[in-house]
Amino acid sequence: MNEQKRPGKGNATYKGSQRGVKGSAGRSGGREEIRRGNDTAAGTVRAPKDRGDRPGGLLAAPQEADRRKGHAAGGRFGGKPAGRPKAASHGNAEELRSGDRIVVTIKRLGINGEGIGYYRRKAVFIDGALPDEVVKAEVTETQPKFIKAQLTEVEKRSPDRIEPPCPVFGSCGGCQIQHISYEGQLRAKTELVREAFARYAELADVKIKPMLGMEHPWDYRNKAQLQLKRQGREVIAGLYEAGSHDIVDISGCPIQHPEVNRAVEQVKSVLEELEIPLHKENGAKDGVRTIVVRHGFQSGHLQVTLISAGSRLPRQDDLVQRLRLALPGVTGIALNVNPRKTPLIFGERTITLWGEDTMEESLGDLHFSLSPRAFFQLNPLQTVKLYESVRTAAGLTGRETVVDAYCGTGTIGLWLAPYAREVRGIESIPEAVEDAKQNAIRNGRANASFHTGAAEELLPRWAKSGLTPDVIVADPPRTGLDARFLEAVLRVKPEKFVYVSCNPSTLAKDCKVLLDGGYQIQWVQPVDMFPQTSHVECVVGICRVDT
């Protein structure tokens, strides 16, 4: 899954079928892209294009006035639009105009948590509407292939609809489905996976195992990546409001671990107290643009990274002293320098201001060192279930050569190494590869090696030089697998291919290529890595047909 401008969360807005995060200084999904979730190692803040996803998607959050009014459903998406919209009386969807009112039966949930129904056979995307509901909505956009509309009233309510507990749900954009009961969320996400395989892989009856959910689907994120603004003297840290440049304060975010929330509050008050300039504030080029806080659930370690365009922060020494006092558990304070106007949150240079260069964390028996830019799964409790599913799919006997493609800090490869003859990891971010190498040494996994490069370049090169892996595990960002990587997989023909994905659409499309190339899907195991968001993570066990 990969982290976008709204940290790790699905905050994309749409222009036609092309997804792009607005207000970009910086989600899923996720694996997160919301992100995600997502969360890429580079802290990618631009949602990549969802290759060929259906048009449309998340509607812009309603205007503040509308939100205050609420709507009949008790949700946060609608509110009666201003003016007097007229009920549509057209027999033809093409004649609909913005402002027309329509009644729609919602058929399913879209990948961004929006309700999807049809008006005269044309798809209508309505943020906040749920499957099986009959809703009234006001048309906000008409396109040749779809219509977007704003929910104004729920005529027939889904039994899954609940009151979202978070006060900024609907405006912060981090969570998309808090208005659905948790059981309903798991069902809806499973349906998303089923639809993706039916649509993109032409597999209507793929075996989908029951989704692995959480007992307590809150407090699960180990990392916050927040933009900053000043309001009076107060520093606000939050996510960009959907479809705007405004930052929504997400203090006490209910999906963040309480330690992360506490640390964010402390960092904010130190920035306030020392009057540290924020990015571009009063012309400051060296102000703080973003704060990143990561907490080790097992280790209790705390890593604080401040991101700025400058390579030295104003009043840096005082700032470090005060942060150390305010955060007794902090193990490392770093400055990441990002001078470029880019959608990426992290720049390439990280300077340790105090403490350790890396943070310690454990998963199962494994111990990891994580540098500030290195990707690490955002939901550690669920990660163990995810990796165990990967191990089941890989079916190792101790004799196999395994390639762990898109390996991050080597977590999956190291998880599998005790059960394989050899593991080779590929990762594009050099620091993550360094971390992975250290992690291999530290965990005594002498049969695991890690290599810097693009998976689509290294795997073909290894194939040319005669490598014949028995198992390939791939855990790419939301954009899915590169065509050159897939070609190389079909050339080396591993017995097993294990696909870990945070995007059901690209997952199903890539699986289709493998199916056409002589593979079959054994099962799909969805794992709920990001409760309350629309992000869906899956492990797919795939095997060569002749095996």
Ligand SMILES: C[S@@+](CC[C@H](N)C(=O)[O-])C[C@H]1O[C@@H](n2cnc3c(N)ncnc32)[C@H](O)[C@@H]1O
């Ligand atoms: C979803 S993360 C998975 C990381 C790891 N498997 C884990 O579970 O923590 C995807 C990783 O792929 C890396 N990546 C992105 N594009 C890549 C490419 N073309 N080749 C190799 N690695 C890539 C990212 O830096 C990121 O670490």
